[in-house]
Amino acid sequence: MALKTRFKEDNLIEAGVDEAGRGCLWGPVYAGAVIWTPEDEWSDEHREIAPQIKDSKKLTAKKRQHVNKVIQSLAIDYGFGSVSAKEIDESGMTFANRLAFQRAIAALTVVPARILVDGTLPLRSEQLTELGVDEQETIVDGDASYLPIAAASIIAKEAHDEVVQKWIADEPSLQTNYGLASGKGYGTKKHRDGILEHGKHSEHRNLFLRKLLGTVVNVSNTFVTPSQQTQTRLLQEQLNSGCLITDD
Numbered sequence: 001m002a003l004k005t006r007f008k009e010d011n012l013i014e015a016g017v018d019e020a021g022r023g024c025l026w027g028p029v030y031a032g033a034v035i036w037t038p039e040d041e042w043s044d045e046h047r048e049i050a051p052q053i054k055d056s057k058k059l060t061a062k063k064r065q066h067v068n069k070v071i072q073s074l075a076i077d078y079g080f081g082s083v084s085a086k087e088i089d090e091s092g093m094t095f096a097n098r099l100a101f102q103r104a105i106a107a108l109t110v111v112p113a114r115i116l117v118d119g120t121l122p123l124r125s126e127q128l129t130e131l132g133v134d135e136q137e138t139i140v141d142g143d144a145s146y147l148p149i150a151a152a153s154i155i156a157k158e159a160h161d162e163v164v165q166k167w168i169a170d171e172p173s174l175q176t177n178y179g180l181a182s183g184k185g186y187g188t189k190k191h192r193d194g195i196l197e198h199g200k201h202s203e204h205r206n207l208f209l210r211k212l213l214g215t216v217v218n219v220s221n222t223f224v225t226p227s228q229q230t231q232t233r234l235l236q237e238q239l240n241s242g243c244l245i246t247d248d
Helices: 042-053 061-074 084-091 093-106 125-131 149-171 173-178 189-198 207-222 226-242
Strands: 012-022 030-036 077-083 113-118 136-140
Touching: 012 093, 030 093, 030 125, 030 149, 042 061, 061 149, 077 093, 077 149, 077 207, 084 093, 093 125, 113 149, 149 173, 173 189
Parallel strands: 012 113, 113 136
Antiparallel strands: 012 030, 030 077
16 A cells, blocks of 8 residues: 555645664664655656655665665655764653654754654654744654655664664674674674673663663573673673773
8 A cells, every 4th residue: 555645635844754773772863854745746756666665674675775765866855863872871762762853853954844753752842843843743653654754764774774884894893792783783682692791882872781681680590591690790780880891
């Protein structure tokens, strides 16, 4: 089924907004904002790419890279926003998610009157006022229903993953120790085991590691060895004291 290109059939400029990397243990969260061309102004290229624009998770990496380039060449406007791991630790994930949305919208050169946000997290009224946005709609599974949101999910995912790859190129140990190339910062088994073995990197989210280590400790008596229990306890103590040392 074709995705909807607008939320309302009026003359307001709409932008789709979505994020990537919210659940990662490592690195920034990214958001994308896309203002898509009205359907009555589509070129043949728009008509060709539209069926290929869908939730980023439903595209292969190769396909997503291609669609991302076409979106950026055909969209009326697009913007990115990111929030660092340090900011996430300082302010929490909900605040960081909203801030990433705000930064992505602020990066647009065309100011949208209405934003379509994937999920259930709306921007605060003061953020909308600062951005000059009149209306917002939060839409559960919006990237499966609205083309501008799906486009935003794709460009956000590509921007997030590109940053991960750049870090790996500069610091190959990120791949060796944590397997970031395949996991892109998410909590894969290799990533979790790498944290226990090598300690954390400067871009790890302490907020998320505490949750991870709490889960590990809860099952330690049954599922991990005494040496792993000791590693977990030491790492937890280092996290709590704020003086965790890495082997980077």
